[in-house]
Amino acid sequence: xxxxxxxxxxxxxxxxxxxxxxxxxxxxxxxxxxxxxxxxxxxxxxxxxxxxxxxxxxxxxxxxxxxxxxxxxxxxxxxxxxxxxxxxxxxxxxxxxxxxxxxxxxxxxxxxxxxxxxxxxxxxxxxxxxxxxxxxxxxxxxxxxx
Amino acid sequence: xxxxxxxxxxxxxxxxxxxxxxxxxxxxxxxxxxxxxxxxxxxxxxxxxxxxxxxxxxxxxxxxxxxxxxxxxxxxxxxxxxxxxxxxxxxxxxxxxxxxxxxxxxxxxxxxxxxxxxxxxxxxxxxxxxxxxxxxxxxxx
Numbered sequence: 228x229x230x231x232x233x234x235x236x237x238x239x240x241x242x243x244x245x246x247x248x249x250x251x252x253x254x255x256x257x258x259x260x261x262x263x264x265x266x267x268x269x270x271x272x273x274x275x276x277x278x279x280x281x282x283x284x285x286x287x288x289x290x291x292x293x294x295x296x297x298x299x300x301x302x303x304x305x306x307x308x309x310x311x312x313x314x315x316x317x318x319x320x321x322x323x324x325x326x327x328x329x330x331x332x333x334x335x336x337x338x339x340x341x342x343x344x345x346x347x348x349x350x351x352x353x354x355x356x357x358x359x360x361x362x363x364x365x366x367x368x369x370x371x372x373x
Numbered sequence: 374x375x376x377x378x379x380x381x382x383x384x385x386x387x388x389x390x391x392x393x394x395x396x397x398x399x400x401x402x403x404x405x406x407x408x409x410x411x412x413x414x415x416x417x418x419x420x421x422x423x424x425x426x427x428x429x430x431x432x433x434x435x436x437x438x439x440x441x442x443x444x445x446x447x448x449x450x451x452x453x454x455x456x457x458x459x460x461x462x463x464x465x466x467x468x469x470x471x472x473x474x475x476x477x478x479x480x481x482x483x484x485x486x487x488x489x490x491x492x493x494x495x496x497x498x499x500x501x502x503x504x505x506x507x508x509x510x511x512x513x514x
Contacts, residue, residue, distance in 0.1 A: 238432050239430065239432055240432060241432045242432060242433070243432075256433070258431060258433055259431030259432075259433065259436055260431050260432045260433070261430070261431055261432070301431075302429055302431055302436055302438075330432070354480075354482065355440070355482055355507070355509075357429055357436070357438060
């Protein structure tokens with residue numbers, strides 16, 4: 228571990244990017260992202276215990292992999308170009324390419340994947356707090372970390 | 374800088390100038406404290422102080438939107454005048470929004486409006502009324 232800069236990290240310096248036009252190779256970085264929350268990644272693990280297992284201990288195996296969901300919280304600014312583009316991409320529907328880049332620019336810190344924007348909600352709007360929007364992306368198919 | 378913008382707004386407002394009974398072209402509005410070099414009469418006076426700022430960050434850095442509370446202390450020789458001066462500031466700023474020289478204020482919220490203990494001085498008592506307003510704003514630069 229001697230050459231590892233940090234043993235954990237905050238999101239400051241990270242980036243979440245999306246491709247407006249699928250396959251264009253041109254990614255837009257969403258500005259003012261405050262939180263990225265990855266969840267739901269799991270394997271289906273059906274029970275394969277049989278009568279041959281006489282030791283009284285269950286067996287499972289792995290079948291289908293669910294890559295999961297990424298939720299992104301954004302300090303929403305309706306005049307921000309990246310937010311305007313994100314909203315247009317969401318309303319257009321379809322599958323898009325995304326990148327989640329961890330802060331620090333290290334090998335393995337960039338996750339590239341395809342997915343669908345399933346939700347984009349500008350949440351509670353208050354008199355005395357900045358407005359936070361939440362983006363939810365369903366990862367569709369395998370992802371790569373580079 | 375928000376403090377300078379609000380100071381100028383107070384100093385340029387005819388109602389504030391009138392209630393401060395400004396004389397010889399001096400308007401008794403100050404940042405931080407009434408300076409010892411302030412010309413007499415130095416009261417009634419308004420003193421502005423920063424009372425805390427909320428900054429917001431995204432992964433790509435600081436947001437240009439800030440929320441800063443400014444405290445306006447209104448000083449006078451008697452209670453009623455101190456309150457009237459404070460109320461003049463409140464009426465000017467309680468719903469203020471708009472562009473200023475260095476900032477764009479998008480909202481103002483009153484946070485505190487209260488009497489403070491009088492302060493004994495050589496020539497009598499000095500009365501103070503505190504008003505705290507939170508400004509929502511962005512810097513121009």
